[in-house]
Amino acid sequence: MTATSIEKVNGHAPDRGFDAVALAKAEAIRTEATAKADALRIKAEGEAEAEKILAAEKAEKERIVNERAAMRLEKERADHAAHLAKKAAETAKAKAEEEKAQQAAAEESEREAQQLAEQERSENLWKWGARGIYLVGLIIAAPVQFLAFWDPKRPFMIAAPALLEGLALVLACGAAWAVAHRRDVLPYRIGIMAGALIAAGINLWHGLTDEAIGLNAGLIGAIASLGGPIVLMAYEHGIAQKADGIPSFRERRAAEKVKREEDAVREKARSEKQAAEARAAAEKNAAQEQADEEQRRRDADRREHHPEVWAIAEAMRSARGAAVVTEQIWGDAWYRKTGSKVVGVTPEIEELTQVAQFRMRAVTEAPIKGEFSLVDSHRPPRAKKASDAPDGRRSNGGTPPRRTPGDAPSPSPLARTQARLERTAEKKD
Numbered sequence: 168m169t170a171t172s173i174e175k176v177n178g179h180a181p182d183r184g185f186d187a188v189a190l191a192k193a194e195a196i197r198t199e200a201t202a203k204a205d206a207l208r209i210k211a212e213g214e215a216e217a218e219k220i221l222a223a224e225k226a227e228k229e230r231i232v233n234e235r236a237a238m239r240l241e242k243e244r245a246d247h248a249a250h251l252a253k254k255a256a257e258t259a260k261a262k263a264e265e266e267k268a269q270q271a272a273a274e275e276s277e278r279e280a281q282q283l284a285e286q287e288r289s290e291n292l293w294k295w296g297a298r299g300i301y302l303v304g305l306i307i308a309a310p311v312q313f314l315a316f317w318d319p320k321r322p323f324m325i326a327a328p329a330l331l332e333g334l335a336l337v338l339a340c341g342a343a344w345a346v347a348h349r350r351d352v353l354p355y356r357i358g359i360m361a362g363a364l365i366a367a368g369i370n371l372w373h374g375l376t377d378e379a380i381g382l383n384a385g386l387i388g389a390i391a392s393l394g395g396p397i398v399l400m401a402y403e404h405g406i407a408q409k410a411d412g413i414p415s416f417r418e419r420r421a422a423e424k425v426k427r428e429e430d431a432v433r434e435k436a437r438s439e440k441q442a443a444e445a446r447a448a449a450e451k452n453a454a455q456e457q458a459d460e461e462q463r464r465r466d467a468d469r470r471e472h473h474p475e476v477w478a479i480a481e482a483m484r485s486a487r488g489a490a491v492v493t494e495q496i497w498g499d500a501w502y503r504k505t506g507s508k509v510v511g512v513t514p515e516i517e518e519l520t521q522v523a524q525f526r527m528r529a530v531t532e533a534p535i536k537g538e539f540s541l542v543d544s545h546r547p548p549r550a551k552k553a554s555d556a557p558d559g560r561r562s563n564g565g566t567p568p569r570r571t572p573g574d575a576p577s578p579s580p581l582a583r584t585q586a587r588l589e590r591t592a593e594k595k596d
Contacts (some may be wrong), residue, residue, distance in 0.1 A: 297402035301339070304395030305332055309368055310565045311388035314380055315373035331369065334362035335396045342400065346407040356404075359396045367393035462491050469497065532588075 185428060312328030342355035367389035374385010469492070470477045480492045480500035501510045507517065 293402055293405070297398045301336075301395035302396045304391035305336070307391035308332060308366060308388045309394075311370045311373065311384055312366065314371060315377065315448055328366075330361060332392070335359050335392075337365065338362060339396060339399045339403070342403045343406075346403055352403065352407055356400055359400055363393050363396040448524040476495060476500050476534060 187317075308331055309328050312331065313325065316327040318324050318325045338355050338358040342352050342359065344350075345352040345355055370388030370392055371385050374382050374388065376378050377385075380388075469480070477492075477500075478496075480497050483496050483500055484492050487496065492500075498510050502508050505513050507513065
């Protein structure tokens with residue numbers, strides 16, 4: 168056993184009482200303390216760096232949140248401003264429409280007021296004009312009658328003109344009362360015209376027979392006796408029609424015009440409706456004729472080429488009470504005759520279809536040989552070695568390595584299926 172001796176320690180000769188184990192332990196403790204300090208320093212630096220990164224991430228998140236909040240607030244402000252602008256525009260539009268409606272209403276009211284004032288003015292003119300004419304006629308006719316009825320022997324006859332002219336005047340007042348109280352005014356008009364005709368006849372007769380009066384005065388007196396009551400009756404007639412709500416000639420003519428226009432519109436609409444109905448009926452008849460023609464062609468074709476199926480279809484049509492052989496009846500008849508639910512497919516056609524499908528399946532499921540074979544498709548191709556390349560087995564003395572299960576990857580299911588098909592085909596050959 169060889170002892171270990173230490174010549175110097177820190178450049179000085181060690182004391183013979185120096186303990187190497189204690190020195191090694193101290194060195195180990197120092198090293199461990201240094202490692203722990205470094206670890207704590209690295210941990211503190213890592214934690215500081217992590218806190219710094221977390222703080223940066225938190226600040227970034229807060230910035231993004233604040234930015235999104237600012238964008239949202241900006242959008243809300245823009246939406247609110249747009250809403251206020253829209254509301255202001257709607258308010259302005261409504262106010263403009265209201266002002267326009269008020270202006271139109273004011274114009275209409277002013278127009279109605281002007282029309283009413285014009286009606287009152289014209290009615291006053293007409294009323295006082297009619298009364299004035301009646302008064303003028305009375306002034307003209309009364310003296311003629313006074314001359315005609317004056318008789319010194321019978322002075323009481325001087326009251327006859329007052330009777331005749333007063334009769335027409337009183338009856339005219341009665342006609343006005345009847346109009347105001349919505350009573351029948353015809354009897355008053357008859358009385359007015361009777362009194363006026365009597366007075367006019369007397370004036371005309373005395374003008375022809377009495378030289379003191381003369382024809383001119385008698386004729387003018389007759390006209391005055393008739394004219395005043397006639398004008399007054401015309402005025403009262405207009406007032407009566409207005410009170411009774413009877414339309415005037417102009418109003419009746421306007422109403423008849425409107426009615427003619429409405430009748431023309433209704434007649435045009437009726438004519439257009441009748442024309443549309445006629446076109447629809449014609450189109451329906453044409454479509455029905457075309458459908459009937461197509462049904463006849465179909466029936467003739469089926470009767471000629473499929474007589475046996477046609478006989479069954481006719482029997483089913485008759486039993487079901489159908490007018491023609493429908494597609495449902497024909498399909499049922501085809502199934503009853505051929506056993507196929509597909510119309511047009513016979514057992515012979517089905518047999519040929521099965522043979523063709525078998526051949527196609529045999530061709531598609533046959534193994535692939537040659538360069539398109541998939542047997543070795545799961546193995547990667549081996550690279551060819553150069554002629555002067557060293558033998559890879561020289562490192563083990565020229566002995567090939569021993570193969571064990573699991574060295575090579577197992578073939579894929581597709582390759583195994585392909586290999587099985589090829590073996591089956593080789594056995595058949």
